[in-house]
Amino acid sequence: MSDLRQESPLAGFRSNTAAGEAGSPGVILTERPFLGYVNLRGDAGDATFLAAVEGVLRVALPLDPNTIAEGEDVTACWMGPDEWLLILPPGAQTRALAALGEALAAHHASAVDTTGGYTLVNVAGARRRELLAKGCTLDLHPRSFSPGQCAQTNLGKAGVLLIPRGDGSDAQSFDVIVRRSFADYLGLWLQHSAREYGGAGAAVS
Amino acid sequence: MLLIECPWCGPRDESEFAYSGEAHIVRPLTPEELTDEEWADYLFCRRNTRGDHLEQWCHASGCRRYFNVQRDTVTYRIKSVYKPGEPPPGDRP
Ligand SMILES: [Zn+2]
Numbered sequence: 541m542s543d544l545r546q547e548s549p550l551a552g553f554r555s556n557t558a559a560g561e562a563g564s565p566g567v568i569l570t571e572r573p574f575l576g577y578v579n580l581r582g583d584a585g586d587a588t589f590l591a592a593v594e595g596v597l598r599v600a601l602p603l604d605p606n607t608i609a610e611g612e613d614v615t616a617c618w619m620g621p622d623e624w625l626l627i628l629p630p631g632a633q634t635r636a637l638a639a640l641g642e643a644l645a646a647h648h649a650s651a652v653d654t655t656g657g658y659t660l661v662n663v664a665g666a667r668r669r670e671l672l673a674k675g676c677t678l679d680l681h682p683r684s685f686s687p688g689q690c691a692q693t694n695l696g697k698a699g700v701l702l703i704p705r706g707d708g709s710d711a712q713s714f715d716v717i718v719r720r721s722f723a724d725y726l727g728l729w730l731q732h733s734a735r736e737y738g739g740a741g742a743a744v745s
Numbered sequence: 746m747l748l749i750e751c752p753w754c755g756p757r758d759e760s761e762f763a764y765s766g767e768a769h770i771v772r773p774l775t776p777e778e779l780t781d782e783e784w785a786d787y788l789f790c791r792r793n794t795r796g797d798h799l800e801q802w803c804h805a806s807g808c809r810r811y812f813n814v815q816r817d818t819v820t821y822r823i824k825s826v827y828k829p830g831e832p833p834p835g836d837r838p
Contacts (some may be wrong), residue, residue, distance in 0.1 A: 605753040605808065620808040621753060677758035691754070692807045693761060699806050 548573030549659045549723035553731070565738030566667035569730055572660045572715075576633030578626040579619075580640070582649030592643040592709040596636065597626070608690050608703060614637065615700060617690045627660075627717075659723050661730060662705070664713035672714060674733050678702070682710045696729040699720040747821065751804045752812045752828045765801035767791045768813045769833065794818055799833050 550571045584588045584603055594600045599611030602618045609616045614636070615627040628636055633655050640651040663671060669680045675696040678685060685691065686709040691702050700718050704711030718726045747759040773779055773787055792798070798818045803811045815825045815834055823833045 605755075619812055623808075677760060692809075693757070694806045 545650075546574055549662070549720040550727045552724075553727045565665055565734075567663065567671050567734040567737045569663040569729075569734060570662045572662060572700075574630040575655075575658075575660055576628035576630060576636070577654045577658050578628065578633055578636055578640070579652045579654045580616075580624045580626055580650070581622055582644070582647060584622055586647070589644070589647050589649055592647065593640070596639045596643050606689055606691050608688060615703070617703065619692065619701075622733070625654075657720060658717050659720055661716045661718070661727070662713050663716055663730070663736065667734075668711075668714060671730070671734055671737060672702070672716075675729065676702070680714075685711070685712055694727065698726045698729070700726070747823065749802065749814070749823060750826050751807060751810070752826050753810060754804060754807045757804065757807055761804060761806035761807040762802045764801050765811060768799040768801045797824065 548571060553571065553706070580593070580601075582593070584590070590601060597611050597614050597616065599609050599614060599616060601616050601624055602609040602630070605618055605621075607618050613629055613632060618625065619624045619625050626633075627638065633653055637651055644651065665671075672695065673680055674728055676693060678691055678693050685702075685704055687704045687706050689704060693700065693702060695702070695716060695718075698718055699722070700716050703715040703717070704713075705715055706712030716726070716730075748756045749759055750756050750760050751762075770787070773783070776784060779787070794826070796817055796819060798816050800814050800816060801811055802814050803809065811829055813827050813829065813833065814823055815827075817822045825836065
């Protein structure tokens with residue numbers, strides 16, 4: 541038997557946590573590896589498509605641009621007028637894909653497994669907005685970007701999907717979803733940019 | 746830096762967009778029946794407008810959709826944006 545183990549794109553950064561930190565960091569970076577990702581495309585104007593997807597996910601797809609809908613074990617993110625990204629717990633993409641394939645068999649639609657193509661870094665801490673603002677042109681103020689929304693944009697030189705997280709209008713943290721080929725770059729960018737806010741306290745854990 | 750209004754995402758920084766040339770150029774349905782001059786006209790010849798120009802942009806770092814923009818090529822002012830398939834604003838020259 542081969543001894544296979546999963547390794548996230550930021551596995552190298554995770555081990556940095558062991559370096560030990562003191563005080564309360566202004567920025568806390570936490571990778572959430574191995575989540576399931578499904579790219580879903582279909583006609584948002586077709587009620588039968590929307591109903592079929594809702595039957596599987598048990599949550600309606602978000603139709604307003606740059607918003608999310610949260611189900612029990614899925615976050616559906618608006619990516620375009622006919623495109624969504626489904627974020628699922630690790631491993632859950634297999635069952636979701638099978639169910640979507642069955643439910644959408646008669647539709648002009650697609651559900652593609654993009655798990656392994658992305659990883660997610662959660663950015664928390666009191667200075668979370670200042671950190672992101674260093675490399676992002678979006679207005680991150682709660683009045684224009686708060687939980688329930690999402691946005692594809694650039695962070696540094698990497699394309700990312702940003703999701704404000706938490707209750708109420710003031711996001712307690714931001715999920716940053718990045719392609720795995722950019723994860724190393726973005727991990728270094730985040731750590732370097734976070735240095736002034738938390739010293740060694742900022743590590744991808 | 747321009748602030749460009751994506752018809753879906755709203756105003757975003759110019760750095761998120763890619764310019765994609767003049768809008769409303771229709772690919773000939775039967776290219777094999779065209780003369781070289783007609784094919785070259787389709788491929789290469791553009792209006793080079795001074796003033797209001799109808800052009801395509803792609804929200805490359807955002808929703809990755811193409812849309813149309815009416816932009817003054819003298820002032821760079823963007824006067825309107827509209828989705829593919831929608832008619833251009835006003836009378837087209
Ligand atoms: Zn857009």
